[in-house]
Amino acid sequence: MKVVVVGAGYAGMLAANRITKKVKTAEITVINPRPDFVERVRLHQQIAGTHVAATPLTSMLRDGITARVGTVEKIGDGCATLDDGESLAFDYAFLAVGSTVRPMPGTIPVGTWEGAEEARTTLASLPPDSAVTVIGGGATGIETAAELAEARPDLRVRIVGPSVADNFSHRARARVRAELRRLNVVIVDDGVTEVVDGVARLRSGAAFASDLTLWAIVAGVPDLAARSGLTVDTEGRALVDDCLRSVDDERIFVVGDCAAVPGARFACALAAPQAAHAADTLARLIEGRALEPYSLRYLGRAVTLGRKSAVAQFTHPDDTLRRTCLTGRTAVVLKELATRGGKYGARTGTGG
Ligand SMILES: Cc1cc2nc3c(=O)[nH]c(=O)nc-3n(C[C@H](O)[C@H](O)[C@H](O)COP(=O)(O)OP(=O)(O)OC[C@H]3O[C@@H](n4cnc5c(N)ncnc54)[C@H](O)[C@@H]3O)c2cc1C
Incomplete structure (x- = not known):
């Protein structure tokens, strides 16, 4: 069974590494424009020189998964077409191209x-x-x-x-x-x-x-879904059913920032559980078991303020704010653990 994963961010990596454990017959190819997994949540550190945010895909993907450097131009009809003209056929695909930026000129x-x-x-x-x-x-x-x-x-x-x-x-x-x-x-x-x-x-x-x-x-998503004729919302995110499959094509799971999950904002904290749920759904499909709907749940949000300070804000499951927040060393440790956990989950296919 051929599985193509488009995008090697938090969602794509976690999905690929989880499927390989759960669906033994899956031949998985991950397509990404760069040969690295980029920890987007550390890009401000990359700029400041306090952390290197890129890790080679080869050290992030489990044995047996093929990494292909390239950009997918179109997805649909059981096929992902790359910018070099090659087409990869799939039985199932995971669309995980993340979000993008629309910088003001001069910035x-x-x-x-x-x-x-x-x-x-x-x-x-x-x-x-x-x-x-x-x-x-x-x-x-x-x-x-x-x-x-x-x-x-x-x-x-x-x-x-x-x-x-x-x-x-x-x-x-x-x-x-x-x-x-x-x-x-x-x-x-x-x-x-x-x-x-x-x-x-x-x-x-x-x-x-x-x-x-x-x-x-961070605003908007890559236009791959729209360009491929999938139904998208006003931000360009692909509309999905309650099992995170494109409403137009049940063979295409959409996970992470590029999925139009009601109530979802762009967050690594959502990309990982969505990828895990979609990978588990594929395993259930293959095994002929009943599918379970994905349900979105927030815990909170945290910001680092340099390397020595942070603020962690707790939220209700629907993302409305609680009064509780953590500051100081406890918040620094919590945020660093969450950040490391994001990469660990992507590399091992765990979490979510
Ligand atoms: C500085 C910064 C700090 C952040 N901090 C936090 C935080 O503290 N907590 C939090 O929850 N979120 C945070 N975020 C948001 C978080 O990074 C994103 O929500 C998360 O990366 C989404 O994961 P993803 O896998 O959906 O997409 P991404 O991580 O963006 O990965 C998408 C991948 O798809 C690839 N791709 C794109 N188009 C194509 C194509 N056509 N073909 C093949 N591959 C393609 C991209 O190159 C990329 O590798 C932060 C973001 C930034 C920029």
């Missing part, structure tokens, strides 16, 4: 490997007292601004967003902002309208010049 995106590498090189060339602006007041922007400020205290780092850290409870938000200030990050609660020649203009009319402007907002 460098944090959320892709290529953007992170460009940012890392530029950052390394900046002399002391240079100005760095991070656009995006959500988790990615907060983690990026804090990581850079801690790693390069000689730089002037600023974070800009309509309301920085507004997706946290009152207490957690206050702590996040206090920690950013402790690291000398200037917080600007405003929207950016354009960036031209390194000058960012804000809705309020203010403007400031930077030597490096980073776009720390």
Whole structure:
């Protein structure tokens, strides 16, 4: 039985490594544009030089799984067509191409490997007292601004967003902002309208010049599903049934950021359980057992604030905020364990 996995992120890797354990007859091919698994949740560290976020696919995939470097241009009719023209036939496919970025012109995106590498090189060339602006007041922007400020205290780092850290409870938000200030990050609660020649203009009319402007907002998904004629939502995510199969083709499972699961946001914390559930569903199908619906459940969200501080915000299963949050060393350990757990789960096919 041929299984093709498109995308070797958290969801694709976990799915491939789990299927190989559960479905012994599966011949699995994983297709990814790069020969590495990229820990996207560590891309801000890649930029700051505090962690290497890429690991060779060969050391992440279990024996017997084939890794194929390439980009899938179209998927459907039991076939995945690659950018070099080759077509791989499949009995089942896992669409796991993740999410992407839509950077404002004049900025460098944090959320892709290529953007992170460009940012890392530029950052390394900046002399002391240079100005760095991070656009995006959500988790990615907060983690990026804090990581850079801690790693390069000689730089002037600023974070800009309509309301920085507004997706946290009152207490957690206050702590996040206090920690950013402790690291000398200037917080600007405003929207950016354009960036031209390194000058960012804000809705309020203010403007400031930077030597490096980073776009720390993850938005949209690759257009592979839409291009392939699968039904997608307004963000381009493929619509799925309650077992995470495309509503157009039961042979295609869709998992991770590119799946239109009601209530889901872009999160590694969701990609892993979805991949695990879809892999288990395939095993059930093969064994002729009854299928079980996937149910989405949140635990919380956490941000690092450099290497020595973090805030972990607990949520209800539907992602609404609880008042409880953790800070300090406990939060740092919790977040690091979750991050390591994401990679471990991808490599071993466990979790979820
Ligand atoms: C700096 C940063 C910090 C983050 N922190 C957190 C966090 O703390 N907690 C959390 O839950 N989430 C976090 N996220 C979000 C998290 O990284 C994503 O939700 C997660 O990576 C989604 O996993 P995925 O497997 O769906 O997609 P990805 O990890 O994006 O993997 C998708 C893979 O598919 C490949 N691909 C794309 N198109 C094609 C194609 N046409 N053919 C073949 N392959 C293709 C890509 O190259 C990539 O390798 C963070 C993101 C960033 C950028």
